[in-house]
Amino acid sequence: MPTKNIAGKDVQVNEEGFMTNPAEWTKEIAVELAKEEGIPELTELHWKVIEFCRANAESTGAVPTLRTITTGSGVSTKDVFALFPKGPAKKVAKISGLGKPEGCV
C-alpha cells in the first residue's frame, strides 16, 4: 500500500489517492485534499457535509451515498453539488478520508 505525505503527515492511500485508514485523517489533511480536488477553501457548509460523512461512516461502517448525505446532513442536493462539483459523493469521501465509495451491483 503506497503512502503519501499530506499536510506534513504520512498516510496510507490507494492507487487513486483515497485514504485507506480513516483514523489517519485530520482537518489539515482535508484542507489539502480539497485543494487537490479543485476546492480552494472549505467553508462552514463544506465542513457540515464533511463532518456528517465522517460521523455516518463511523456509525455504519460504509462510505455514505449521495442520498445518505442529502437526507442526513441537512444540506440540499443542489448545494452539495455546488460545494463539491462533479461526483460529490466521491469527492466528499476523498476529502473526508473515507476511502472510495463502493458501488453495489
Place this chain on the structure above:
Amino acid sequence: MKTFLILGAGTGGTMMANKLVKRLDPKEWKIILVDKDEVHYYQPGFLFLPFGYYKPEAVYKTKKQFVPAGVDFILSDIEMIEPEASQVKLTKNNEVIHYDQLLIATGTDIHPEEIDGMLDGWRKNIFDFYTFDGAMALRDFLKNFNSGRVVLNIKEMPIKCPVAPLEFLFLTDYYFTQRGIRNKVDLLLTTPLTGAFTKPVSSKLLGDVLQKKSIRTEAEFDVMEVDAAANIIRGYDGREFEYDLLISIPTNMGSNVIKRSGMGNELHFIPTNKETLRSEKYENVWVIGDATNLPASKAGSVVHYSAEILIENIMSALEGKPLTARFDGHSTCHIISGFNKSLLIDFSYEVEPLPGMYPFPVVGPFPLLKESWFNYLGKLSFKWIYWNIMLRGIPFPLPPEYSAAGKKQVTL
C-alpha cells in the same frame, strides 16, 4: 399455536411460504401470508411488453395459485409493523396479528415524483417499464414513434434488476432495426454510474456492446430536473439533453409501510445482516429480496439463492441453534441484447462479474459476458422455470453458493 407471519406475496414471500410449509410442524405453527394485490407479475417479462415481444397475459397469474395448502392468505394492505410488540396491523378490518416470527418481503417501488418536473410529462412522452401499466403505456407510445431521440435515464442506485436499463436499450435498438427505422432514432443512456455498469470488467465489456450498437452513454450524469414543456432533462453539472421519448428508471424505494413503521434507511430499505438475512435490530424478524439493504442486486436470482440460506437459518433459530448458513451475495443475471442473443453474468458480494463459462468450466454451456444464442434460450426458458419451480420453492440442482470455477481473471 405459534404464528409465522410473511408480509408480501411476491417472489420472496411466495417462495419462502412454500419452503416453510414443508419444514414447520403444522401442529405447532400457523403460517400467514399477507399481500395487498391479487395479481403476481412475472417482472422480468415487463421488459418485453413495450416491444410486443410478450403478450400482456404472459406476465401475470393470480397470487393464490402459488399459495400452498397449509398457508392462510390474507388480501390486505399493511397499516403498520410494530416489531417491539411483535405485531402487525392490517388495513382490512383493522385486524392485528401477533407473530412469533416475521418475514418481511415487501419489495421495492419506483418513485418518479423524486425527480422535479418528471410527473408533468409522465405517461405523455415519459415512461417507465418497471410497472405493468408503464410497460403497456409505453407499448402504445412506441407503436407511433417513428423518429427522434430516446433518452434512458437512471436517477440513482440501487435499482431493481440493474441490468434491465441496458437490456431495454439493446431491445430498443433491435426493435427499431426490425421496423427499418433505426437510422432515424438516436439512443442515449444517461447514468450516474461511471460507465455502462457498476463494476469495472462488466462495465467495460457491456460498454463495448453499447458502442457496437451505436448507443451513446453520458456517464456520471446526476439528473436535477425534467423540463417536460421543453422536453429537456437537466443534470446538476449543467449538462442537458433534449428528448422525444424519455424512459425513466426513477428512484427505487422500499414499501411505504416500512417508512410508516420507521424500520428502513433513507430509501426505506431494511437494515439486514447480509450473511444471515436476519434483521439487524430484531431477533424474530427476517428480511428477503428487494426490501433488504443488502449490497447485492435487487433481483429474482438473489431472492432464490438467499432463500436457500434463509430457510436454514430460520430453522436453526427455531431450534435454538446458532445461525451457520451464510449468504455470499451470489447473483446470476441474463442480459438480453436483441437479435435473439443474450449475455449472462454471475457474481457475488466479493467477486465482480467476469467472463468465462457457466455453470461448468469449458463446457458451460452458457458463456459469461458474451453474446450468445444459448444464453437467449436460457432467458426464454426462465419464465417457465420461474412459474413452475422457483415460486414453488423447489430447489435447483445448482448450489446457492457462488463458484469461481469457469471464470477468467481479466486485466483492464
